[in-house]
Amino acid sequence: MPELDDRRTEERRIRVAYAGRRCDDRYGWSSPAYVFMMHEVERRLLELLSRNGLSSLDGRSILEIGCGTGHWLREFVKWGARPRDVVGMDLLADRVDAAKARCAPGVRLFTGSAASLPLPDARFDVVAQFTVFTSILDPDLKRRVAAEMRRVAKPDGLMLWYDFSFDNPGNPDVRGIRATEIRKLFPGCSVTLRRVTLAPPVTRRVAPRSWLVCTLLDAIPLLRTHYLGLIRKREDDRQW
Numbered sequence: 001m002p003e004l005d006d007r008r009t010e011e012r013r014i015r016v017a018y019a020g021r022r023c024d025d026r027y028g029w030s031s032p033a034y035v036f037m038m039h040e041v042e043r044r045l046l047e048l049l050s051r052n053g054l055s056s057l058d059g060r061s062i063l064e065i066g067c068g069t070g071h072w073l074r075e076f077v078k079w080g081a082r083p084r085d086v087v088g089m090d091l092l093a094d095r096v097d098a099a100k101a102r103c104a105p106g107v108r109l110f111t112g113s114a115a116s117l118p119l120p121d122a123r124f125d126v127v128a129q130f131t132v133f134t135s136i137l138d139p140d141l142k143r144r145v146a147a148e149m150r151r152v153a154k155p156d157g158l159m160l161w162y163d164f165s166f167d168n169p170g171n172p173d174v175r176g177i178r179a180t181e182i183r184k185l186f187p188g189c190s191v192t193l194r195r196v197t198l199a200p201p202v203t204r205r206v207a208p209r210s211w212l213v214c215t216l217l218d219a220i221p222l223l224r225t226h227y228l229g230l231i232r233k234r235e236d237d238r239q240w
Contacts, residue, residue, distance in 0.1 A: 006138060006141075007115055007141050010136065010137065011091060011115075011141070014135055014136070015091060018091075018092055018135070018173075026200075026204065031204075032208045032211070033203040033204040033206075033208070035207075036214050037197055037198070037200065040196065040197060040198070040218060041196060041226075041228070042075065044194070044228055045162070048228065048230055052158060052230065054125075054158075056079075056080045057081035057126075058081065059085070060081055060125040060126060061085045061087075061123065061124045061126070062076050062081055062085060062087065062124060062127075063088070063089075063119070063123070063126070063127045063128070064086075064087070064089075064128045064129070065090075065114040065117075065127070065129050065132055065145065065148075065149065066090055066091070066114060066129055066130070066135075067088030067096075067109070068095050068099070069098040069099050070098070070099030070100075070102050070107070070109070073086055073088045073103050073109075074102065074103055074104070077104050082106070083105060083106030083107045084106040084107075086106075086108070087107075087109070087110075087119075087124075088107065088108070088109045088110075089109070089111070089114065089117070090109075090111060091111070091112070092111070093111045096111045114148060114149075115144035115148060116148070117148045117151075117152055119152050121151055121152065122151075122152070122153070122154045122157075123152050124152055124153055124157055125154055125158070126153075127149045127153045127157065127159045127160070128160040128162075129159075129160070129162070129163070130160075131162065132145070132163070133146075134163050134176060134177055135173065135174055137173075142185060143185060146185040149186075150186065150233065155233055157232075158230055159186070159189075159231035160228075160229070161193075161227060161230075162196075162226060162227070162228050162229070163227060164226045164227075165177060165178050165226065166225055179193050186231050189232060189234075190231070190233075190234065191229060191230075191231050192229060192231075193229040194227070194228050194229070195221050195226070195227060198214060198217055198218040198223055198225075199223050199225045200225065202217060202223060
């Protein structure tokens with residue numbers, strides 16, 4: 001099956017690309033720029049959830065694809081989700097092992113492909129992805145992962161999107177995704193997007209000197225490089 005072979009080839013490429021990435025000081029909590037960026041995403045994400053009836057995640061079932069070492073899984077629990085209701089998966093086994101060591105007991109984690117989730121239809125209230133799709137260069141694999149997100153989300157559930165919209169000239173293993181492509185990946189869905197995150201090169205230069213200047217620059221939409229998105233299977237008035 002050529003399509004299956006292509007998918008496996010792309011997943012192998014992703015494994016190789018990310019297996020070589022270990023500790024990077026730019027993405028550590030000792031970095032003022034990283035702290036600034038993460039706090040900004042958390043604030044906007046909490047606002048988004050609250051505006052859509054999820055001011056508390058208690059009793060909500062949540063799946064994150066490409067969960068990495070589990071940062072957002074831990075945040076969901078911190079925001080009220082019960083560990084037993086939180087599920088994370090990643091393509092890389094070592095990332096899942098790290099997440100198991102860091103997440104609360106009860107959080108369920110597994111290694112696998114987001115294009116073929118071993119999970120039932122309409123299972124989750126929230127299905128989230130954070131900077132996963134920009135690491136997938138094959139268009140068909142992107143479509144399959146998006147289709148799986150739609151499949152496992154409840155009819156009245158929501159899908160969360162956070163990813164960058166511009167290419168990174170220094171990283172050939174990623175490719176930015178614009179709003180038109182996001183909407184094509186989720187046909188028949190309501191897609192609401194907002195630009196967030198001050199451009200990381202700017203943040204890394206400014207944050208160690210002044211958070212106030214970073215905050216002022218972050219107010220300029222043209223300097224924001226990511227989309228935070230809310231995706232629903234059906235039209236809904238509650239968005240932003």
